Amino acid sequence: MSAVIKFTAGVGGSTAPRVLQAVCNIRLVNGTEASDSVYSEQPITVGNGSSSPPSQLSLPGPGKYLVEVIQPRGRRSIRTILVKRDEEYLFEIPYIQPSAKKPAEPSHFANRLAARVVMSSASAKASTQDLEVLAVATGTSQDISLLNPRAFVAGVLSRRRQGHPVVRMAQIPAIDLQTELPKGPWLKPSPPMGRAWLLARGGAEPWTLISYPETWSWRAGAAPLLLRSQREEPLNATAPWSFRLEIADPPLNALLEYLSIRDWSSANAMFREICSSGQDFEYKLQEPFLAAIAAYVNALANDEALIRSEIALNFLAGNYWMSDIWIAVGWTLLRDAESNSREFVQARQLILGSVDQGLPYFTIGLRVLSDALNFLTVVNAKDQPAKRALTAVTRASLACSQDAVFTTVNLSKFLDLAPKSLRGTP
Numbered sequence: 068m069s070a071v072i073k074f075t076a077g078v079g080g081s082t083a084p085r086v087l088q089a090v091c092n093i094r095l096v097n098g099t100e101a102s103d104s105v106y107s108e109q110p111i112t113v114g115n116g117s118s119s120p121p122s123q124l125s126l127p128g129p130g131k132y133l134v135e136v137i138q139p140r141g142r143r144s145i146r147t148i149l150v151k152r153d154e155e156y157l158f159e160i161p162y163i164q165p166s167a168k169k170p171a172e173p174s175h176f177a178n179r180l181a182a183r184v185v186m187s188s189a190s191a192k193a194s195t196q197d198l199e200v201l202a203v204a205t206g207t208s209q210d211i212s213l214l215n216p217r218a219f220v221a222g223v224l225s226r227r228r229q230g231h232p233v234v235r236m237a238q239i240p241a242i243d244l245q246t247e248l249p250k251g252p253w254l255k256p257s258p259p260m261g262r263a264w265l266l267a268r269g270g271a272e273p274w275t276l277i278s279y280p281e282t283w284s285w286r287a288g289a290a291p292l293l294l295r296s297q298r299e300e301p302l303n304a305t306a307p308w309s310f311r312l313e314i315a316d317p318p319l320n321a322l323l324e325y326l327s328i329r330d331w332s333s334a335n336a337m338f339r340e341i342c343s344s345g346q347d348f349e350y351k352l353q354e355p356f357l358a359a360i361a362a363y364v365n366a367l368a369n370d371e372a373l374i375r376s377e378i379a380l381n382f383l384a385g386n387y388w389m390s391d392i393w394i395a396v397g398w399t400l401l402r403d404a405e406s407n408s409r410e411f412v413q414a415r416q417l418i419l420g421s422v423d424q425g426l427p428y429f430t431i432g433l434r435v436l437s438d439a440l441n442f443l444t445v446v447n448a449k450d451q452p453a454k455r456a457l458t459a460v461t462r463a464s465l466a467c468s469q470d471a472v473f474t475t476v477n478l479s480k481f482l483d484l485a486p487k488s489l490r491g492t493p
Contacts, residue, residue, distance in 0.1 A: 070126040071155045072158055074111050074124075075158070075160070088337065090137045091124070093124065095131075095133075096130070106124060113160060139320070144160050198234055199232075200232070200235075201267075204261060205261065210222065213459040214456070220481065220482060223266070234246055234296065243298075244297070245295055248279075248292040262425070263281035273478055275475060276478050280428055295311045297310075318340060322337040322364075323360065327470070355388070358389075362392050390425060391428050393417045394421045395435065396417055398435050430472060441457060
């Protein structure tokens with residue numbers, strides 16, 4: 068048996084209950100310096116629930132190696148290891164989780180929703196405030212433009228009475244609630260302006276709004292989506308809830324998290340891994356959300372396997388209603404265009420048009436949109452529409468959770484940042 072490094076994730080001898088996707092770099096160490104690269108941006112899989120066994124990589128031989136594991140959201144594990152001949156070296160990636168579990172109380176849609184509560188052993192006796200999550204749909208009559216936050220917020224909140232309870236609990240001794248969302252459209256919003264949303268809050272906290280891709284068609288069914296409602300310890304009356312909507316597909320969720328933290332090389336590596344495993348985005352023109360992800364990779368990660376402007380225009384032609392695709396395509400055209408060229412004019416139209424289409428589904432969209440509008444105002448300091456749009460996008464970005472994959476906005480903060488003439492009351 069040659070020298071092998073095997074990756075695992077866990078704490079206290081227990082394997083991580085969730086699949087973790089990461090990117091690994093390994094370099095040979097000669098003396099005191101790292102020299103030759105053995106693996107560069109190599110995707111690895113660890114944790115339970117994976118359809119494939121945990122990753123293990125063959126090494127060229129015994130010796131000293133510098134191993135770097137880059138997880139989504141910027142977590143890194145770096146260490147120097149010594150591997151002997153015919154040895155399987157076990158590299159453990161730190162994983163922190165609450166230690167006890169308890170089933171959640173059923174909601175009104177218990178037959179369609181699966182939830183579990185993960186409790187902290189240190190605070191299992193502590194009680195928390197009420198928790199409420201609603202799924203709502205807004206129609207085509209709503210003003211969705213980011214230039215008018217008052218009308219937008221009022222339109223979303225006016226749908227609360229027609230909202231479907233996703234989670235409704237009181238006195239939850241929990242710090243981590245995981246809710247699996249229905250695997251099929253139930254709200255049936257009508258694009259381009261009709262949207263699905265999740266409204267979440269704990270007790271009397273301000274509402275958190277999450278873009279909900281409820282119509283996402285995922286191969287034979289809807290996309291597997293997971294809502295995580297979490298609180299930090301120690302639990303007390305002032306500990307707020309935070310909410311994250313995740314894709315229950317580890318490679319795809321990891322790809323979006325790498326994009327969100329602007330780790331382009333890791334995003335590139337994960338995209339190639341997804342494509343090589345058979346998930347090659349072959350339906351990207353028919354499926355708007357996969358099209359948006361591929362368009363962001365095309366725009367940001369500089370993957371040479373993707374055709375540039377031609378495929379970007381195809382994204383737009385197939386999914387014209389989605390602001391994320393307008394943003395990604397606009398940035399793709401803008402970065403290579405010369406001022407006053409046809410491509411530049413088209414890119415500007417797409418960027419400004421996306422602002423009128425409202426919040427993008429993916430958090431990375433607000434960041435790309437902000438960069439694009441900044442660029443437009445630098446090129447032309449008198450571009451007043453771009454300046455107004457940049458102000459509106461900045462307001463949304465400041466109220467948005469920066470570590471979430473899907474756009475997650477504190478509505479109260481969103482309105483507080485708006486001029487008085489645009490404010491509303493959540």
